[in-house]
Amino acid sequence: MKQKESNPSERNVKVKLCDVNPDAEGKLPPKTEDKSGIGVHYIDAYIKPMNTKLEDGTAVRCKRRGLKITLSAGTKKGEGLMRRIDVSPDPVVMLSAALQEAAKAAGIELAVEDGAIFLAL
Numbered sequence: 001m002k003q004k005e006s007n008p009s010e011r012n013v014k015v016k017l018c019d020v021n022p023d024a025e026g027k028l029p030p031k032t033e034d035k036s037g038i039g040v041h042y043i044d045a046y047i048k049p050m051n052t053k054l055e056d057g058t059a060v061r062c063k064r065r066g067l068k069i070t071l072s073a074g075t076k077k078g079e080g081l082m083r084r085i086d087v088s089p090d091p092v093v094m095l096s097a098a099l100q101e102a103a104k105a106a107g108i109e110l111a112v113e114d115g116a117i118f119l120a121l
Contacts, residue, residue, distance in 0.1 A: 017060060017117045018049040028091060038067065038082045039091025046095060050117060060119065069095070071102035073121060078105025
């Protein structure tokens with residue numbers, strides 16, 4: 001039985017968004033004075049490089065406002081929340097879950113592999 005071949009324009013294209021900021025880990029709460037309880041200094045340092053344009057000209061933005069993470073790529077936009085009780089008190093785990101929630105709401109796939117952040121649009 002032959003499998004149906006998909007049209008390349010219909011497939012999600014995985015593109016490298018940016019490298020993970022190596023300085024972000026140095027901003028985790030035990031290493032800095034962070035009284036937020038969610039590691040805002042770490043979050044801000046981690047998401048800053050995500051604000052860029054892809055090779056095709058699509059603008060990608062990621063910002064934090066309070067506990068809310070907003071991720072947008074072109075016209076797609078989604079939000080995720082930093083959930084300390086439901087997810088984990090660890091800012092790394094909380095941010096990962098919030099980014100995945102925002103990406104899912106936007107209809108985007110987000111992956112962190114080999115020190116880089118990738119998007120599938």
